Amino acid sequence: xxxxxxxxxxxxxxxxxxxxxxxxxxxxxxxxxxxxxxxxxxxxxxxxxxxxxxxxxxxxxxxxxxxxxxxxxxxxxxxxxxxxxxxxxxxxxxxxxxxxxxxxxxxxxxxxxxxxxxxxxxxxxxxxxxxxxxxxxxxxxxxxxxxxxxxxxxxxxxxxxxxxxxxxxxxxxxxxxxxxxxxxxxxxxxxxxxxxxxxxxxxxxxxxxxxxxxxxxxxxxxxxxxxxxxxxxxxxxxxxxx
Amino acid sequence: xxxxxxxxxxxxxxxxxxxxxxxxxxxxxxxxxxxxxxxxxxxxxxxxxxxxxxxxxxxxxxxxxxxxxxxxxxxxxxxxxxxxxxxxxxxxxxxxxxxxxxxxxxxxxxxxxxxxxxxxxxxxxxxxxxxxxxxxxxxxxxxxxxxxxxxxxxxxxxxxxxxxxxxxxxxxxxxxxxxxxxxxxxxxxxxxxxxxxxxxxxxxxxxxxxxxxxxxxxxxxxxxxxxxxxxxxxxxxxxxxxxxxxxxxxxxxxxxxxxxxxxxxxxxxxxxxxxxxxxx
Amino acid sequence: xxxxxxxxxxxxxxxxxxxxxxxxxxxxxxxxxxxxxxxxxxxxxxxxxxxxxxxxxxxxxxxxxxxxxxxxxxxxxxxxxxxxxxxxxxxxxxxxxxxxxxxxxxxxxxxxxxxxxxxxxxxxxxxxxxxxxxxxxxxxxxxxxxxxxxxxxxxxxxxxxxxxxxxxxxxxxxxxxxxxxxxxxxxxxxxxxxxxxxxxxxxxxxxxxxxxxxxxxxxxxxxxxxxxxxxxxxxxxxxxxxxxxxxxxxxxxxxxxxxxxxxxxxxxxxxxxxxxxxxxxxxxxxxxxxxxxxxxxx
Numbered sequence: 001x002x003x004x005x006x007x008x009x010x011x012x013x014x015x016x017x018x019x020x021x022x023x024x025x026x027x028x029x030x031x032x033x034x035x036x037x038x039x040x041x042x043x044x045x046x047x048x049x050x051x052x053x054x055x056x057x058x059x060x061x062x063x064x065x066x067x068x069x070x071x072x073x074x075x076x077x078x079x080x081x082x083x084x085x086x087x088x089x090x091x092x093x094x095x096x097x098x099x100x101x102x103x104x105x106x107x108x109x110x111x112x113x114x115x116x117x118x119x120x121x122x123x124x125x126x127x128x129x130x131x132x133x134x135x136x137x138x139x140x141x142x143x144x145x146x147x148x149x150x151x152x153x154x155x156x157x158x159x160x161x162x163x164x165x166x167x168x169x170x171x172x173x174x175x176x177x178x179x180x181x182x183x184x185x186x187x188x189x190x191x192x193x194x195x196x197x198x199x200x201x202x203x204x205x206x207x208x209x210x211x212x213x214x215x216x217x218x219x220x221x222x223x224x225x226x227x228x229x230x231x232x233x234x235x236x237x238x239x240x241x242x
Numbered sequence: 243x244x245x246x247x248x249x250x251x252x253x254x255x256x257x258x259x260x261x262x263x264x265x266x267x268x269x270x271x272x273x274x275x276x277x278x279x280x281x282x283x284x285x286x287x288x289x290x291x292x293x294x295x296x297x298x299x300x301x302x303x304x305x306x307x308x309x310x311x312x313x314x315x316x317x318x319x320x321x322x323x324x325x326x327x328x329x330x331x332x333x334x335x336x337x338x339x340x341x342x343x344x345x346x347x348x349x350x351x352x353x354x355x356x357x358x359x360x361x362x363x364x365x366x367x368x369x370x371x372x373x374x375x376x377x378x379x380x381x382x383x384x385x386x387x388x389x390x391x392x393x394x395x396x397x398x399x400x401x402x403x404x405x406x407x408x409x410x411x412x413x414x415x416x417x418x419x420x421x422x423x424x425x426x427x428x429x430x431x432x433x434x435x436x437x438x439x440x441x442x443x444x445x446x447x448x449x450x451x452x453x454x455x456x457x458x459x460x461x462x463x464x465x466x467x468x469x470x471x472x473x474x475x476x477x478x479x480x481x482x483x484x485x486x487x488x489x490x491x492x493x494x495x496x497x498x499x500x501x502x503x504x505x506x507x508x509x510x511x512x513x514x515x516x517x518x519x520x521x522x
Numbered sequence: 523x524x525x526x527x528x529x530x531x532x533x534x535x536x537x538x539x540x541x542x543x544x545x546x547x548x549x550x551x552x553x554x555x556x557x558x559x560x561x562x563x564x565x566x567x568x569x570x571x572x573x574x575x576x577x578x579x580x581x582x583x584x585x586x587x588x589x590x591x592x593x594x595x596x597x598x599x600x601x602x603x604x605x606x607x608x609x610x611x612x613x614x615x616x617x618x619x620x621x622x623x624x625x626x627x628x629x630x631x632x633x634x635x636x637x638x639x640x641x642x643x644x645x646x647x648x649x650x651x652x653x654x655x656x657x658x659x660x661x662x663x664x665x666x667x668x669x670x671x672x673x674x675x676x677x678x679x680x681x682x683x684x685x686x687x688x689x690x691x692x693x694x695x696x697x698x699x700x701x702x703x704x705x706x707x708x709x710x711x712x713x714x715x716x717x718x719x720x721x722x723x724x725x726x727x728x729x730x731x732x733x734x735x736x737x738x739x740x741x742x743x744x745x746x747x748x749x750x751x752x753x754x755x756x757x758x759x760x761x762x763x764x765x766x767x768x769x770x771x772x773x774x775x776x777x778x779x780x781x782x783x784x785x786x787x788x789x790x791x792x793x794x795x796x797x798x799x800x801x802x803x804x805x806x807x808x809x810x811x812x813x814x815x816x817x818x819x820x
Contacts (some may be wrong), residue, residue, distance in 0.1 A: 013334050020512040021519060062501060064508040088487055088501050089248075091297060107485065155437065350680055369688075375695065376688050383687040390760035392696050412695055 006036040006074070007208040008060065008177060012083075013069035015055050022163030029055030029064065036229045039176070042199075042209040042222050054104075054211035056229075057179045059084065060210065061101040073099075076176060096124050100170035101179045105186075106154060106162040113151045114140065117153045118168045125173070139168040143194060159186045164195070171198055178202065180211045196222055248294040249437055249470050250318075250465065251419035255291040255327035257313050258387055260284030272492040274337045274394060277308060286496040287313040291327070297437065300470045302485025302502060304475055304517070310494040311474045314441045317342070319359045331356055332438055335459060336462070354384045358431030362443040364423035367430065368415050373413035374426045381433035404459060421452035425459065432463070439471045443480065445480060457483055482506060490514045525620055527719060529610035533736045537548035544622040551571050552745070553591035565710025565755075565816040566678075567661050570743040582640060583741030584614055585657035589619060589638045591736075592653065599627045600634035605642040605784070605801035612640070629679050629804050641704075643725040645783045645805040650751060657721045661747065663707045663717040685717050686758065694763050704753035707758045708767075710749055715758065724784040730809035731757040773798045 013188055015029035017046045030052030045053040060071055066084035075085050081090065095101075099122075108118070110148040118139060120131030127135070140150055143164040149157065154165050163186045170178060178199075184192040200222055203209065211223070248521060258266055263282040270286040277286050288310030295301045295498060303311040308329075316322040318329060318341070329341040333356055341352055361367040368377050378397040387393050398408050404425040406418075415423045424444055431439055439459070445453040458505055461484060473484050481488050488497040490511065498511040509515045530568035540546065549571075556570040563699040575583050593599065595703060599619060603612040607629040615638065616627060628634050631646040638655040646655055667685040677683060693700045700706075704720040708729065718726060719738065722770040729736065729749055749755055760767040770785050776797045783805055800806035 017508070020515050058507070063503045065500075065504060067509065086445075088499070089294065091501060092299075092486055110454065111459075112461075120465065190245075346680060350682060372688060373695065375690065378690050379691045380684050380688045383684065383691065384684040388761045390691065390763050393691065393760075394695070 001157045005019055005038050006072075007039050007041070008037040008074075008210070009072040010035050010037075010056070010060070011070045011072070013059055013071060014066045014067050015052075015058060015059055015064050028052075029058040030059070030229070032225070033229070035125050035225070037177070037208045037210055038223075039206045040203050042203060042224050043210060044223040045210065045229055047214065049214050053214070053229055054181055055209060060177075061095070061099065061179055062099075068160050073177070076101075076117045083124055083131050089157050095151050096121070098176040099179070100175035100177070101160070101184050102167055102170045103155070104182045105159075106166040108153070108162065108169065110156050111153055112159070113156050114145065115150050117154060117165055118172055120174045121169060127152065135172055136168070140165075142198065143168055145190065160188060160191055163187060164191060167195055168196075169174060171202065174202065174205060178207050178209045180209065182212055182214065183206045184213075245318050246296070247337065249297040249299075249332045250293075250295040250307075250329065251337065252314075252318070253292045253327060255314060255317055255329065256289045256325045257287045257310075257317055257322060258284050258289075258325045261285060263520065270493065271495050272497050275493065277310075277494050283488045286494050288317075291491075291496055293489055293496070293499065295389050295438065295472060297332070297470055298464075299487065300464060300471045300473055300485045300506075302473045302475065302481040302488035303491060304481050304488055304505075305477060306476055306494070306517075309491040310489050312442055313475055314360070314491075315442050315472065319357055320353050321359075354381065355434050356436055357438055357440060358434075358436040359440045360427045360442065360444050362421075362425050362446055364415060364420070367427045370414055370416040370421065372414060373412045374415050374418070374429075377415065378425060378430045378433050382432055383387065385434050396433070397429075400432060400485055401426070403432075403451075403463070404414055404429040410496075419452070420448050421485035424448065424456055428456075428459070428463070431467075432467070432469070435467075439469050441473045443475055444473075446477070448474070460484060461503070461516060464493060478518065490517065526614055528576070530617070530621070530754075532544070537663045542587045542595070542623060543593055544552055544575070544618070545573060545587065545590045550591040550804055553587050553815070556746050557588065557591070557748060560737070561735075561750050564749055565708075565714035565716040567745040567748060569744055572741045572745050576618065577614070580659070582611065582638075582657040584739030585638050585655045585741075586615060586618075586739075586742075587642070587741060587744070588655045588737050589636055590622075592655075593619065593623055593625060593636055594630070595623065595625060598633055599625050600629060600631060600637045600645070600804075601627075601639075602637070602642065602804075603640045603804075604620050605644075605805045608803065609731075617809050625744075629816075630780070630808070631804050641720045642784070642801060643728045645682060645800075645802045646707040647728075648732070650733045652705040653735050653737060656721075656736065656738045658706070658717070658719050658743070658747075660739050661738070661740040661743050661745040663715050678714060680710070681713065683709075686715060687755055690758060692758070694760065700759065700765070709756050709758060711753050711755075716747060716749075718755075723757075723765070726757050726765070726786050727767065729753075731755075741784075768787050770798060775800045775806060775809075778806045778808055778813065780806065 012030045012035050013033040017027040017029060019025045019027060033056055037041055045056055047053055059066045062083055071083040073081050074151045075081060079182060087116060115133050118136035122132035122135055144162055145161055154162050165182055184195055261282050262284050264283050265281050266279040266286050269279050269281060291314055305311045310418055317324045324342050330337040355486045369449045375397045378400055379393050382393050382396060398411060401411055402403045406422055415426050445456050451498060475481055485502045488505045489496045489501045492513045505514060506518055509518045523749055556568045560568045575586060577583055603609040620627060633645040637655050662674060664677060666685060667689050667746045668674045668786045679818060685701040690700050704722055705717050706723055706726050707715050708718055710716045718729060731752050733751055735751055757765040761769045773785060774781050777799055780800055784801045786801045787796060787798055790797050
């Protein structure tokens, strides 16, 4: 894909952790990863667990600070920003409006009803309280979460239900870039199919996606490009300390 | 997309207790492992603290006792006068005036209208001899409100919002549980709709279950009112729950500042790693 | 000089060896200069070097020093205590002033140029040619809400009277209105909060935009303050809980029949029934005289 059209351009992304407690041991998260993602494009990170897929996603989301390499992102205003080096406040603003991340498991905040967990992101964007809740309801409905559960806190949900709430939270924002870490591994095939359908809709609307799947799924046609994270440059402890 | 002008900008905040010599700052800090200047025995409670808080954001400061985090809040609120440094509020002369050098009338206005403070111990922020309604009324009276009915209604509204039973608004907070006293403090701090709220270890002296409810309340209030906050805590769980960005302090200095999830999952500084590793 | 009694036992010529109005000229100058400052800053308490007098502290020495500093040989003096010219304290003070000045005295408020008073303002509206000197027991209005003088002074300096307002709020919560009956705090010239001395609420509105100059002296506490003519003086009150004066339930003065003056309650010695009499004896006496005149005229 031509450089200019990419929404995200990852170039030789490397993440190495320096652990002081282990005598300055260096642990590699990922190394030399490069790929581009365009609008409405879906890139899959493939590889066994430990191969650095999560690290790449977290580097793009800036949960990890990349050690080297660049992650060039074109924001809604057309400005290019290197996510790895951008100012914290800039990244926060992007997370609020444009970039969403779906982790493997939902981190539950007690006492907050599922509807509000999902609507929160919309409220931060300026939606009215009720507007946000209605949008959340629509997504919950689509994801087949029983209506009775909507005002309840996800604390009591099953793993699959929690994960669907997690996804809903990101999907409802209609982000420009969506990062997903094993989004369907905890779901039944039916639920997974619904999710894929929703992702397909987002794709059509122009959302770019980077998805980590460690195993081939029936997501085949969702994915446009696969990045294999199995090379020797990826993962593993490098050395130093003991 | 730029982040825009911040609500609060602090630069080089330094507070030294004691006689103070030119070497104080250089001879103390996390690298040396002490707050006390070996030459003149002054205590460098905090030095060169700089931070930025945006409107509606929750900024966390985490550190152990002696790290200087409470000193930062006390200097911002005006309970202490800093040795040097500068703090600018967007609502004060468009961010041009230094809060620390404001004349007394101005400082009073800042303390009553632009900042709210919630202390770890309710007795520091509340007048235990007055009713809880009167505590809130005091803040409203300080900014010149003179209509009894409206003052009382607003006090009632704030207590409702902080989930304090309105039927108890005429009782002194002395008779309340710790959690409820903190709620009254929060209601009081919010009385004049300040753009920034300062919270100093507000749940540290509460039982775990009570703590959870007060934290939920704080989150809820922040979401509903859009008030910015600086949350000081030694508890990473509190920070994770509330703050979007966090600074880590040790021996009076900020050793690391970043997005909260980054601080927790990819701590860069040795001390941050220690802190994160020590708390599950 | 230990007491007035001793002073009065001196032979007249020895009495006259005191300076005019007892105080030496330096002392008078001190008081006058402080009074100028007090007038320039309405309601603000000005410290002054309070002198020893042949009257004990707590008996009106502050007011007395003001009168002695201001009075001239052509002034006409009236001294009242709780509205009465003939109470022991009023008589004592009047005698000392007269013995050391020789000025004329009167009980008629309209004819006096200087009126010294304890705990009441005369019913008769006073004019721009007169001065009312009030005796102050406790000059600091914030003493009940802030025991620390240092903090109280800061509150005055910053104009932050919220501690006082909170006290008023609690009163309204508990009783439906402010229950302060005397020494009702007032705000002078929209700046300082002042204690108007233990005058009843009835008299407080008389301070507002008056023609007369009000001077306040606390001898024991060593403070002077002033309310210049036409100054705004507002009792502290909430917008929706207005200040109100005492009511006497339709009672009248049993001597002159007045319904429009401040009344003292007492009991009829014979019947034991509750009766009311005007507190301001001059006002009452003049009304009675006027009524008698009307009657005889018929």
